[in-house]
Amino acid sequence: MTRFVKCWLGVAATTATLAFGGGQAFAQKELVFGLQCDRTGPTANVGTVLCPGYHDYIALVNSKGGVEGYKIKVLEIDNEYKVPPAMEAHERFKKEGAILEGLYGTPQTAALNKKLEEDKILGTSPGFGTASAADGKRFPYTFPIAASYWSQGGAAVAFAKEKLGDLKGKKVAYLFYDNPAGKEPLPILEDLAKAEGFELRTFAVPAPGLEMGAQILDITGRYKPDFIITHLFGRAPSVSIKELKGKGFPLNKVVAFVWGSAESDIIAAGGMGIAEGYSTMQFAGVGKDFPVIKDIEAMYKAQGKPAPKEMDSTVYYNRGVFIAALHVEAVRNAIKAKGGAAPTSEDVKKGMEAIKGFTLGGFVPPMELTAADHEGGGWVQIWTVQGGKLVKAKDWFQGNRPTIQKHLAADASKS
Amino acid sequence: MFHRESGVFKTTYSADMALYPLPIAKWTVVVLAAIFVVIIPLAVHEYYLSILNLIFIAIVGALGLNILVGYTGQISIGHGAFMSVGAYTAANLAVRLGLPFWITLPAGGLMAALIGVIVGMPSLRIKGLYLAIATLAGQLIIEWTINHVPAISGGAQASIEVGRPSLFGVSFNTQGHLYFFLLFFAVLAIVATLNLVRSRVGRAFVAVRDQDIAAEIIGINIYRYKLLAFAISSFYAGVCGVLYTYYFGIANYEQFQLIVSIDYLAMIIIGGLGSVLGSIFGAIFVTLLPIAIRIFMEDVGSLFFTQAEMANVISGLRLGVFGGLIIFFLIVEPEGLNRLWRNIRSYFRVWPFSY
Structure with missing residues (x-):
């Protein structure tokens, strides 16, 4: 029996090292964003255009030196518009140390509201979820950030x-x-x-x-x-x-x-x-006539690559850019408030609640997010x-x- | 496969049908219990616990469906809806009457069993594809009803938020706590099913499946047992729905649509119809494989693709590989993963003297 116990303790120790050791390999000046997406499910027509928009904006921010000196790493998970994979995705983001996450899908948002609050990780659900989520007191960590x-x-x-x-x-x-x-x-x-x-x-x-x-x-x-x-x-x-x-x-x-x-x-x-x-x-600007879209085009040109074809579907692509822009802005506010230190998810929540007068040249509505109003006024x-x-x-x-x-x-x- | 069976002679029928056919099997159970109750919760990161939690819930649902489809030979495409019946029953009881989970959970199961019997009634007259369509109708009717009756759904949102389950003042609100909560019910479901299928009722189910006319001739009341199978199976589905409700903290019928019924059918077909272990294998396979493929691709895929391409490649490949593996396993062993496991086991049982 003693040999048996030893053997299992060995297995346990190995597993533990693997489980706890794996998550700590970040570079110093890097922030992790989680993004749920639907590229293969019933709303793939939205996801396959929206998510590249998100990634392109983050790439643009990184190409300009990141947000306040921090590079952003996006971890995307396709939840196929199913609820259990959305929970798995959230836990994965948490494990990788994500400071915020973009939710995708109405039932998924409903299923994660409580978990976000328990884990104190901010989630955004523009165009998804319930109208009452605009109430920041009721759902403190869910941010519709767009008209319900x-x-x-x-x-x-x-x-x-x-x-x-x-x-x-x-x-x-x-x-x-x-x-x-x-x-x-x-x-x-x-x-x-x-x-x-x-x-x-x-x-x-x-x-x-x-x-x-x-x-x-x-x-x-x-x-x-x-x-x-x-x-x-x-x-x-x-x-x-x-x-x-x-x-x-x-x-x-x-x-x-x-x-x-x-x-x-x-x-x-x-x-x-x-x-x-x-x-x-x-709920986001349409067309290519915005400085931010021109910047992304310029970024691709500088890399010697053609602009991605998703860009032509400007409605959904721009919504992806819109979500990314608000994420980055919230993080920027959080870093500034902490005087340059790496923000926690709670700092980012405060940063998101401080967004005001951030319009990106008419691309984003003149919304004002507060602790009570997570919808930002319901502009369209x-x-x-x-x-x-x-x-x-x-x-x-x-x-x-x-x-x-x-x-x-x-x-x-x-x- | 880790032990020898020589020297074990069975002299009675009850010994032959015992849950533990060999003395050493008891030790296997002890070891498994130690792994799942002590080692895993202590040693494993919360993220992996969350995956295990999803698997535990899926096991309960898959076992229930397997009792109906695998053991009794009646098909159902309505199990997603039975889950939602359990979910809404429990959510309404928990929110409106403030009842604890140990009342709402069986209540959800019983309500699902009742609805399951009603939807299962056509099984007395029709079989096979016809029954599949009848239960499909049940799925759609239940979905529609929940969507349009605010008394059940709790308003236009059709979702009811429930609090975390708690016992003796301890609230199960982290993945680690929920792990024990869900493990308990998964084990309970496994043990209950193992015992059910070797009981008189279980043998009657198998007789109905194999040849219902013959079963009737030897004195089995097939109407009673078909409806009983629907009731038991829907009870499991209802409990599965209640577990989802407590796990997500919300009852929402959009979590239990037709695709869920299909997913659970896929689980038991891949795992193996008519076997408890098969249901477990199926639940693990269907839950874990997409995650495993994604993690594998995240590591390996970056060698071949740029970051922008990766997202699309992972999603597409995951669907392709997932479908491909299902086909592959079913070609290798049409009776599912359980049979594959038994083949491997019986090979090693006589190894190295396989002739």
Whole structure:
């Protein structure tokens, strides 16, 4: 028995050395960022463009000497839009000493909220997760850092009002993907319908959202709305554009939420030409006309390489750059606050909560993140298809902010 | 394979069917217990514990599905939904009534068993592909119901946050604590299944699987046993859902969609239908392989690819290698990893005198 025990103690000791020794091989001046991504799952059309944008911005920062002298190492893990791999990814990031992580996916964000808080690691979920995560007191380590579906709902109604003049007595259709994310803006829309005096009818599209002939026929043939707000994911936005166009509905009376708004959605519907007038909501700048995008192009040129093809899909690519830029800015604030010392994740959280007036030349909204507001104010832009490309129709604005704040307050008091 | 069996003679049926066929098997269990209860939690980094935790949860679900598919021969594509039934039952009880996990966990299992029996009723009249479609319908109906009934789902978000499980004032809130919590239920599920399949009920399941008409003729009430199989299997699925809920701290039906049902079917087919060890192998294989491929590629891939290419290459290769390995293992041994393991074992059993 003694030999047996010795043997196992030996095995245990070896395992322990391997397990604890492996994680300490960092260079001195290096910070680790974790990034979850979906390159092979159901939302791969977003992930394969968004994540290269993230990496390119980090590469740009590193090529200029890093952030306040610290180089950044990004560890990317593909969670395939599944929940268990997202948890595994989070634990891996923690093991590698990541000071923040970019989350990917709504159910994944929901599953990690609690863990992030327990581990005190900041996670960002732009365009994912629940609207109530904007409340920094309730979810201290989750940062939506972009307009939630509630804010988007408020903005959509504000845009409709601008288009139609007055909403009193008007009919508005809400076409949505039948999942929790799709239903999320409903309380806001219903509230605003009462306040503005318009009639709201909802049309649910069941997953996977590739077949919506019946709903579109119902909308265009029977309900005949004055305006349509769509909130769809994946391939569904292109189907909606195609169907609405086919039924002869004027696309300039349509506005899509942020996941129905990429160039690829419009091109898959039959090209920019047929979608003239289609309006989309954005939480990051669109197009290449920004200094930061030009810098990335210059970086590739300096390396003698062509700019990556993902760059042409500017909506998602720019969102990747947007996330990376806010991550870097938060870390910069944290390092400055510590006088140059390496920040911990809690410092980065404070750094993120100090972001204000960081716009990158109009690329990022004039958001102001605070300890209470992790959404930064819920800013969006509206871009419209005009003459074969997306053109900015409305600059950064917050639509119906008081209504959203009222709901956030009610939600906070409920929990 | 580490011991010799010579000199062990069995003289009764009960000795032949004992859980420990050899005296030394008891020592094997002691060693395994020591490894899992003492050595691993002390020696292994939290990250690896988190992977083990996911495997433990998957083992519970895979065992349940194997009782139905492997032992009783009834197929189900609705197990993801049964998990969500367990998850929401437990979450509602825990949040609205403030009940502790040792009540919500069996309650979630029982509710899933009830729903499982209802969804399993078509099995009394149809088999095979037809039953697969009937249970698929069950999956979709349950998903839709949870999505559209706020009384179950707790509002438009369809997600309910639950606190960490606690026992005697100790809250299981780190991966290390959750490791013991989940290990306990995984072991319980394994022991329960091992005993179930060598009981009267287990033999009846096997008889129904092998030939249901013959089973009926020898006096087995096949309606009763088919529904019992659905009930037990869904109970495991429900418990699996409750474990996911406590592990993630949230019940959310988007975690239990159709793809999850398919993943669990994949686990038991790769592992081996109709075997307890096969369910464990399958759960380990499906959970661990993608992670192993990624870690391998992160080290080796950087020799061949640039950093920017790596991300796409890893994701793509992982899918390809994962699919390829499944096909490879099933060609090498159609009865799954469990059979492969037994082949290896029986080879070494007589080694070096294999003739």
